[in-house]
Amino acid sequence: MDARRALCEVLAATGPRAELREELRLFSPMIGSWDMAITFHRPDGDEVMQGEWHFGWALDGRALADVWISPSRAARAAGARDGEWGLSLRFWDEHRQAYRSTWHGPLRGWLIPFTARRRAEMASYARRHYGVATWRLSAPKVIVEHYSVTATASAVYNTFAPDRADPERHELPGTCAHFVVSRDGTIFQLVPLGTMCRHALGLNYTAIGIEHVGFSDSQVLGSPREFAASLRLTRWLRCLYGIPVRNVIGHAEALSSPYHRERIARLRNQTHGDLARPAMTRYRARLARLPC
Numbered sequence: 001m002d003a004r005r006a007l008c009e010v011l012a013a014t015g016p017r018a019e020l021r022e023e024l025r026l027f028s029p030m031i032g033s034w035d036m037a038i039t040f041h042r043p044d045g046d047e048v049m050q051g052e053w054h055f056g057w058a059l060d061g062r063a064l065a066d067v068w069i070s071p072s073r074a075a076r077a078a079g080a081r082d083g084e085w086g087l088s089l090r091f092w093d094e095h096r097q098a099y100r101s102t103w104h105g106p107l108r109g110w111l112i113p114f115t116a117r118r119r120a121e122m123a124s125y126a127r128r129h130y131g132v133a134t135w136r137l138s139a140p141k142v143i144v145e146h147y148s149v150t151a152t153a154s155a156v157y158n159t160f161a162p163d164r165a166d167p168e169r170h171e172l173p174g175t176c177a178h179f180v181v182s183r184d185g186t187i188f189q190l191v192p193l194g195t196m197c198r199h200a201l202g203l204n205y206t207a208i209g210i211e212h213v214g215f216s217d218s219q220v221l222g223s224p225r226e227f228a229a230s231l232r233l234t235r236w237l238r239c240l241y242g243i244p245v246r247n248v249i250g251h252a253e254a255l256s257s258p259y260h261r262e263r264i265a266r267l268r269n270q271t272h273g274d275l276a277r278p279a280m281t282r283y284r285a286r287l288a289r290l291p292c
Helices: 004-012 018-030 073-077 117-132 153-160 217-221 224-241 252-257 275-289
Strands: 032-042 046-056 061-069 084-093 098-105 111-115 144-149 180-181 187-189 207-212 246-248
Touching: 018 061, 018 084, 046 073, 098 117, 117 180, 144 217, 144 224, 144 252, 153 180, 207 224, 217 224, 217 275, 224 275, 246 252, 246 275, 252 275
Parallel strands: 144 207, 144 246, 180 207
Antiparallel strands: 032 046, 046 061, 061 084, 084 098, 098 111, 180 187
16 A cells, blocks of 8 residues: 555544544534635735635544645646645544644644633633623724744744743733734734734733734834834734724833723733833834825
8 A cells, every 4th residue: 555545544534433423523514625715914915815625534533634725736736826735633622621723834834723712711811801701802992012022933922822821820811912023024913813812911802912023122113124014014903993093002001091991900000011102102103104
């Protein structure tokens, strides 16, 4: 037997295992092959790409595997640029009583874990802190700029990807941000815009978070490519949601936002020092020159 056929035989399964049928039935409608039209909403304009997505039972019926290809093989054969060809594995974790999934994207070298529990934790967090029992971010009113205290975007990702309690307040879910801007101006989206992230105490229920690779306000604003990319991204986001320039703030300005609210009394005056008012005054002045 050739190696390709042997791998297919041991990886693929005909269906879920009998004892896992109830837990895995959630994914049954996904089994099969799907054509996709993928829209990338970028600061300099939308890009539409044709793709394909294939789902099947795997690993002796204990998991669901899916392969995401963008652009599609047909588009590549017609001359489209190279893109991602990645794999996810989804399974039921009996110990956690939650679905777990990990996306493997070899093009960018990113390994992204997902769990339904993290969204449930975010909903519980939002209930405790804001009185809203949801993980969904709906009609955000604020954009909060941060710096990462790291040297690379990968280090930011490695901080946010694991769902670990934060060392400061020991709460779940783990901290995160929607975007990270690297020193060379590359923008990475880490979290969908419809999902709350823990990045700014008192504002997570209504704020989009943007991390910038760097160790100080001056380092971030002093990097021409990073600063320019940040402005393009923030302009796109504020125009998308109708957010006024005045509601684009630094993390250090969180307490002064009219949208700041916190139900836990001992946390109402807590904030961080990144992207303070002097830096953000300069940032907003530049942003105001980029109208919608």
